[in-house]
Amino acid sequence: MHQSIAPSISLATHLECSHCNKHYPLNTLQTYAHCCQKPLVAKYDFAQSLRPEDLAGRPATMWRYQEVLPILKDDHIVSLGEGMTPILNLKKLAQSYGLESLKMKDESLNPTGSFKARGLSMAISKAKEFGVKHCVIPTAGNAGGAMSAYCAAAGMQATVIMPKHTPRIFQDECRYFGAELILVDGLIDRCGALATKLEKETGAFNISTLKEPYRLEGKKTMGYELVEQLNWNLPDVILYPTGGGTGLLGIWKAFYEMMDLGWLDSSARLPRMIVVQAQNCAPIVDRLNGVDRSTKAYRESLANGLAVPTAFGEDMIMEVLYESGGTGIAISEEEMVAGVKEMAASEGVLVAPEGAALLKAIPKLKASQHISDTDSVLMINTGSGYKYLENLD
Numbered sequence: 001m002h003q004s005i006a007p008s009i010s011l012a013t014h015l016e017c018s019h020c021n022k023h024y025p026l027n028t029l030q031t032y033a034h035c036c037q038k039p040l041v042a043k044y045d046f047a048q049s050l051r052p053e054d055l056a057g058r059p060a061t062m063w064r065y066q067e068v069l070p071i072l073k074d075d076h077i078v079s080l081g082e083g084m085t086p087i088l089n090l091k092k093l094a095q096s097y098g099l100e101s102l103k104m105k106d107e108s109l110n111p112t113g114s115f116k117a118r119g120l121s122m123a124i125s126k127a128k129e130f131g132v133k134h135c136v137i138p139t140a141g142n143a144g145g146a147m148s149a150y151c152a153a154a155g156m157q158a159t160v161i162m163p164k165h166t167p168r169i170f171q172d173e174c175r176y177f178g179a180e181l182i183l184v185d186g187l188i189d190r191c192g193a194l195a196t197k198l199e200k201e202t203g204a205f206n207i208s209t210l211k212e213p214y215r216l217e218g219k220k221t222m223g224y225e226l227v228e229q230l231n232w233n234l235p236d237v238i239l240y241p242t243g244g245g246t247g248l249l250g251i252w253k254a255f256y257e258m259m260d261l262g263w264l265d266s267s268a269r270l271p272r273m274i275v276v277q278a279q280n281c282a283p284i285v286d287r288l289n290g291v292d293r294s295t296k297a298y299r300e301s302l303a304n305g306l307a308v309p310t311a312f313g314e315d316m317i318m319e320v321l322y323e324s325g326g327t328g329i330a331i332s333e334e335e336m337v338a339g340v341k342e343m344a345a346s347e348g349v350l351v352a353p354e355g356a357a358l359l360k361a362i363p364k365l366k367a368s369q370h371i372s373d374t375d376s377v378l379m380i381n382t383g384s385g386y387k388y389l390e391n392l393d
């Protein structure tokens with residue numbers, strides 16, 4: 001599918017292999033970097049001046065950063081109002097966990113109840129730009145619902161492949177949005193294999209995490225937003241519930257882009273990025289700890305967003321952890337359930353178990369001296385607890 005598109009407000013210039021930096025053109029529908037079998041990342045021309053003041057009066061959605069996003073024509077944007085989610089100051093929990101500052105960016109307020117809306121709004125907008133008619137996605141739950149919603153809005157056909165054990169509500173929302181739903185025995189890696197097969201057989205465009213370059217661009221807007229919302233300051237520590245790692249990579253990418261734009265000082269101390277995973281499925285934490293993963297059987301988790309046995313962007317995630325001075329930690333199912341209840345009762349927010357895992361990571365990270373009392377800590381609550389309620393007892 002080749003198509004030339006008129007120049008636009010977007011400063012996007014090309015895509016690059018995340019491993020060898022080989023360039024790939026923007027005007028062709030791209031998947032991943034076939035040279036190295038690694039994710040492709042979008043690059044921009046930051047020489048043109050864009051100032052924070054320019055953002056004044058723009059919509060309170062992720063599309064306020066349109067220059068640093070890859071969509072070339074406004075008409076192609078498929079938006080349900082995603083982004084610009086609030087940052088809450090969790091004063092009571094800060095006190096009980098002995099922290100000077102504990103904040104939470106609440107992504108549960110996005111369309112379809114999770115931050116997957118950001119990535120899928122971007123990916124489906126870009127697919128629309130290329131005239132794609134049918135998309136397929138392997139998902140642990142939330143990404144499928146989000147893709148189905150944006151495909152419905154864009155008038156595209158959607159096929160969602162999900163583990164059979166995924167709670168009913170994640171399945172139902174896809175059907176309501178008019179998607180075809182395929183249930184598979186096993187975890188998301190099995191769904192991914194079937195998506196690749198369907199892509200070959202039907203020509204559907206595969207929106208699998210980081211095998212498509214633009215979900216990352218949607219998720220990076222969390223990084224732009226949190227800096228803007230913290231009045232151009234950075235937290236000391238960011239806690240991120242990590243499955244495929246797109247959000248973590250996106251936030252990190254945003255910080256570097258903001259330095260290139262002059263919005264952050266190039267000598268700014270970037271936050272320590274901390275990966276939080278489920279004990280049932282913690283491949284990144286295992287790698288950090290030098291555990292032999294070939295003998296491990298990763299299992300499903302209540303936090304289905306974390307049940308990702310192999311992340312296509314794993315090398316990039318490891319680089320961010322190393323470069324930022326971060327680490328990784330795994331949380332049990334019981335701790336997550338307790339965390340959901342604790343956050344609800346003490347702060348009035350009903351977070352996904354993925355978000356609750358972050359809270360439960362804090363005492364452990366303090367004990368291992370990865371977090372100190374005086375650090376400002378920002379948690380990214382990636383989803384709404386309402387979708388998980390039936391399964392939390």
Ligand SMILES: *Cc1c(COP(=O)(O)O)cnc(C)c1O
Pocket residue numbers: 114116142143209241242243244245246247248304305306352354355382383384
């Ligand atoms: C998908 C998902 C995650 C993991 O996101 P990645 O950016 O792919 O690591 C975390 N939490 C929830 C609620 C999710 O749906």
